[in-house]
Amino acid sequence: MSSYYEASARERLHALFDRGSFHEFLPPSERVVSPHLVQLDTPAAFDDGVIVGRATLDGRPVLVAAQEGGFMGGAVGEVHGAKLVGLLERARDEKPAAVLLLVESGGVRLHEANAGLIGVSEIMRAVLALRSEGVPVVVLDGGQFGCFGGMGIVARLCDAIVMSEEGRLGLSGPEVIETTCGVEEFDSRDRALVWRTVGGKHRYLLGEADAIVADDISAFRAAAIHLLDTKPDLSLEALTAEHERLGARIEKFGALRDALDIWSALGVEKPENLPLLEADAFRAAVDGKRA
Amino acid sequence: MRDWNTQARNRQARLARAAALARANGGKEVAAADAGALLEAVLEPGDRVCLEGNNQKQADFLARALAELNPEKVHDLHMVQSVLALPEHIDVFERGVASQLDFSFSGPQAGRLAKLVSANQIRIGAIHTYLELFGRYFVDLTPRVSLVCAQAADRAGNLYTGPNTEDTPVIVEATAFKSGIVIAQVNEILDSLPRVDIPGGWVDFVIQSPKPHYIEPLFTRDPAQISEIQVLMAMMAIKGIYAEYEVNRLNHGIGFDTAAIELLLPTYAESLGLKGKICRHWALNPHPALIPAIEAGFVESVHSFGSELGMEAYIRARPDVFFTGPDGSMRSNRALCQAAGHYACDMFIGSTLQIDLAGNSSTATLGRISGFGGAPNMGSDARGRRHASPAWLKAGREARAGRNLIPRGQKLVVQMVETFREHMQPAFVEKLDAWELAESANMDLPPVMIYGEDVTHILTEEGVANLLLCRTDEEREQAIRGVAGYTPVGLGRDRRMVENLRDRGIIRRPEDLGVDKRLATRDLLAARSVKDLVRASGGLYDPPKRFRNW
Amino acid sequence: MEKLTFEFFGGAPVNATRAPALVGVVGSGNLEVLIEPAELGGACAVEILTAARGFGATWKAVLDDFFTRHKLADVRIAINDVGATPAVVALRLDQAVEDFLGGGA
DSSP states (O other), rough: OOOOOTTTTTHHHHHHHHHTTTTEEEOGGGGOOOOOHHHOOOOOOOOTTEEEEEEEETTTTEEEEEOOOOTTOOBOOOOHHHHHHHHHHHHHHHOOOOOEEEEEEEEEGGGGGGHHHHHHHHHHHHHHHHHHHHOOOOEEESSSSSSSSHHHHHHHHHEEEEEEEOOOOOOOHHHHHHHHHHHTTTTTOOOHHHHHBBBHHHHTTTTTTSSSEEHHHHHHHHHHHHTTTTTOSSHHHHHHHHHHHHHHHHHHHOOOOOOOHHHHTTTTGGGGGGSSSOOOHHHHHHHHHHH | OOOOOOOHHHHHHHHHOOOOOOOOOOGGGOOOOGHHHHHHHHHOTTTTEEEOSSSEEEEEEHHHHHHHOOOSSSOOOEEEEEOOHHHHHHHHHHHHSSEEEEEEEGGGGGGHHHHHHTTTTOEEEEOHHHHHHHHHHHOOOOOOOEEEEEEEEEETEEOOOOOOOOTHHHHHHHHHHTOOOEEEEEEESSOOOOOSSSSSOOEEEEEEEESSBBOOOOOOOOOGGGHHHHHHHHHHIIIIIHHHTTTEEEEEOSSHHHHHHHHIIIIIIIIOOOTTTTTOEEEEEOOGGHHHHHTTTTOOOEEEOOOOOOOOOHHHHHHBBBBBBSSSOOOOOOHHHHHEEEETOOEEEEOOOOEEEOOEEEBTTEEEBBOBBBBBHHTTOOTOOOOOOOOHHHHHHHHHTTOOOOOOOOEEEEEEESSSSSGGOOOOOSSSSHHHHHHHTSSOOOSBOOOOOOOOEEEEEEEEGGGGGGOOOHHHHHHHHHHHTHHHHHHHHHHHHHHHHHHHTEEEEEHHOOOOGGGGGGGGGSSSHHHHHHHTTTOOOOOOGGOOOO | OOEEEEESOOOOOTTTTTOOOEOOOSSSSOEEEEEEEEEOEEEEEEEEEEEEEEHHHHHHHHHHHHHHHEESEEEEEEEEEESSHHHHHHHHHOOOOOOHTTTTT
């Protein structure tokens, strides 16, 4: 077993796709670095924290990107954003089997906030444009820094999300919620609370993550292969139905205070045991009970 | 005629003053709301008071009650206690309730302690090791009143301490058998206890605290934070020291360096065929990081100073390894485990902050009086030891080779440090900060944690320096410089002499030890996360929620 | 930040067609090392951008030892550092050379 959580973005790319198939666009030797960080006396990275390129997955051509959480929490700056947008636009021309986004990001990079914000909005638009042309965009989320802020929104705009239990997905991160709403509302140091609120298992139960896998690169690979043939229904009827489903969800769970209450309301027996279950046992325990 | 009974009569007078506060049922139970009144009734100005609290469990409710007393009524107390951990431990002095202090360790309060000492609000008698302080409880620092902490009491005042017995027996023994008064805070009062750790006859008052006492999970190290450099150092420790000396009885200091060793036993040490040959008996708190080694069959026994939060069910399920009572839960004992660590172990290995050119090490930093705890007793040769073991004999032989000395053994004392700490602070220095601290805080001596004369090996990412084989002070200094890497001390080495020491096996680099640096990755750890530890325990380990990511 | 440059001579040139290699991450206590072939007239050039000022002598000592281990010529090494200790720096440099000469991806 090779931990996805522990691996760097580069290690994930090399282990997840067909052996030797990854080819990087704008590699580090091109030195396309952030023009802003140097002015702020902050070290830059040669790839600006995101690696983009092409690869094959189970023999099928894909375009891929991987964010490196270790560099500024995977935050999106100007170059970082442009690389992602460029990749998505290239996909509109090349029509690969899918685009895979190995996300790991706290959102917009505060050092270059305006450029980062614009970058995130361009990524969103590019994702939607690509999906409308029938190329699925699949998100993998299992890194140490989770997926928050603008990248959290981007992830939910895509066709499918694969998470491990260790992965996290949300809009505001736990520390941000605590800072703005107080520790009584959300204690970001209570890690059990954090994970049962934004972690992979809860996202899977709420229907936001499409697959939940063990923290293992080959498990992510298998789930990604499985999702290559995702064909989203983008019809108005499907969208209306989705909105109705979300409306019903907030109706049903909106007043509940804790993820445990939601799991209980979903009919999960002994919800307090869910965090301890390994991925296979967890899927079996919640089979047919997801929101 | 001389009156030989003043202490006992004074005790009776104190008990009489407090009698009205105690409820029926043997007259020992006092309401939490009356805690302050009870303390005021039994305490007299100038009393020597022991407040229980180590670095794990804390008599926190009684500490608060003591700190809130009226200093006009109760003042000039002489506090004798293992650890100053809670703000209340310092508040007692700031508010004028106490003025004198004898203690051992003050980790979290070290900064405030230093401030109050320089403002003359605290007079420090001495800073001790645990065993020294416990020893003085029976010689010249016997408590008049002790405020202790237990899991539960029954109506007769018997106490059940649960896994965190820690310091309670030694404190109660010293107090109760010298006409002192023992007050216990307990989490619950039961009709019958799982087992009796302290007989009720030794306890005068019991208070059920409104909240369970605080316990710090001090010995939990998240494997996720162990670096590849620490893995490399752990490989060198196992191959270059544990295997060579056949170390079977040992104590590990607290920290990620030693946690890495624990997590390499089922992988790297196993691959070297060392199972059953090293690390069989431990004087150690129940480190969660030891779970994989226990499960792999490396560990035969563990006796503990205290317990560790979340390990209760695991310990209960492994009674062949841990010391457990008839009720199934662990019994720890700090005094006995310290004695075991000092006399019955062949090796201590731990980290430090600074090492000087003579091998003296210290964790003292300016503006903080942090004390010693147990490390000096673990990390010193036991000169009273007389029984032999292969590790002890080999160390003794190396230290005496070529000299006309009567044979004896020596304990292995290993200091394990990266040459640079965080923020590029060098671990090797010409002069310890302890000197400056001693001067600024008016101490008799610079606070040295482990003296150079006791240190047998220094292990860094650069290699292992075997100080046992050094024959002159100059060789020692160059051996230390030789593993000090790129610190100023390391760069100041005599290259030729260091190469000579390497030829003689006094300095050994990873390649000299046959340690393949390329294997030094986190993949070698038997657990890379707290969840892996839970898995290894078969779901028995229940980590505190701050250590979870699930 | 501080920019440091060093040059070493006397090494053996590497094949100019070798693919560049990158190891490490620009995160606290860590660094990235990019190593690539370059026409440098037989020099091995090292360029460092580091967040920790005032450690030029330490870098020189670490790189002197590195060059003793790996006698490279016509190679450019670029480093972005966030206060890594010499142990981590030496480890990443060795890993970078191994990736670079090992022909890894």
